[in-house]
Amino acid sequence: MMTATLLGLDLGTSTFKASAYRVTGEQLGTIAVPTPWRSASSGAEMEAGDFADAVRALVDECASAHGQGRVAAIGVTGMAETVFTELSDGRLLPARAWNQQHGRQPQLPDGDVFAATGLLDPARTPAVELRRVSEAGETVRSWNGVPELAVQVLGGAAIAERSLAARTGLIDVRTGDWSPALLGWAGLDASTTPDLLPAGEVCGIASIPAPCAGAALTVAGHDHVVAALGAGAYGDANVFDSLGTGEALIAQLDRNPDGVDLPMVDRFKAAGFNVGLGLEEQDLIALAGLGTGNRFNLLLTSLSECGFSREEVMSAEGGRCSDTQRATQQLPSHVADLLETLFGARWQDLRTAGAATSVIRDAILDLPSARALWWAAVSRASRNARSSLDALAELLPGATLRVAAGGWLNNAGIRAVRQRVLGPFDVPAVSQCGTRGAALLAGLAAGLYPSRADFPILASTPGATQ
8 A cells, every 4th residue: 555645625715736645745736827816806716616617627637647556545635714605505605715804894793702713803614604694694504614525525524524614704713613603603503513633633524536546535624734634734733834825824733621711812912923723733823914925916916917027036145145135124204105015904005095005115216125125025034933933932831943934935035034133944855745734634634544543754954955
């Protein structure tokens, strides 16, 4: 069975990826396609049919191009806070992008009810979206997150994985289970909630053509957390920095034998960390969502609209160049104000109003200035991460950033800036930490690894030199 292939899917905000791995851990290849969003009046949406077609095609292409023999297991990780909703009459509502605001926000429940979710931002949770559907007079029959529905598309059962469920706004982290109060507030029938399972549990057998027919299926969990596992940074005092479309700082917490209380949750929330359920049966995680990648993309898009290409602006030498560093200190005050807004709570105002492009067009007149603005943003984002790490260390003594991964770190200049600000960290010697984590959990589900302790060890290299 050591010649069997494992597939890991990472269904992210920008890209859907599938990678094939040997059981011994070697990556055989990856297929990537754009996430099948479509534009709608309310923002980016995804139709369930388009989603299902994309998942099947991705699995088939990856298995055909990179699989070696039979595919033994398939694990699926992906974005949280985006759900497909089935109504009582069988209609499937499109999923709405988690990183965009949608319409009027319902009044949240009072007191400790929502506080017990451990989440900082109630406005973006599926609980709010489901409540909005109920207020429109519809009855919800079922709802599924992105990884959960993908497993069903491939032939698996309807379940809810712990780390993903914790992002719905419907979980009480004190009990590690669904909150009856929040289910009722969202207009959901508690009897229809799916079973809550840890990542790596078998959720069915693939009913798709060979070589994937009969493969064990598992919902691997929340993409940032699964990437930590794939990077070898899940557990102990490790802090993992997942720098993708968003940015998440993740640390595993020890569960208090006497349970989790709201004062403990509130302390982490005051430091900017969500408290959620982890990948295993009892574990908890602290997660700070910094949104760095979204902000980077907004700034780069605005610079591109003003005639400065991403490739020119992101020149890796810029992050190490003393001339660029001096130029960042000479940016006009209104450009500095733009950075404050970009990394503030109301940063999405820059997206909707086109304000970023307007400021840049008036103030950034040449490529050196454009590069100075970009690297100032990279430095600011790194300082934000430093502040979050310092706050975490106060609550979790010994917590140290050990590993960082994500597409932005492919740029040597960004790695250099973050190394200066955050201190030394390693970058895993694998291109896709999310798909690797999903594949490992698939192997666990299939019985190819007796336990998580038997996962293949992953090499890494220093972050500043890779």
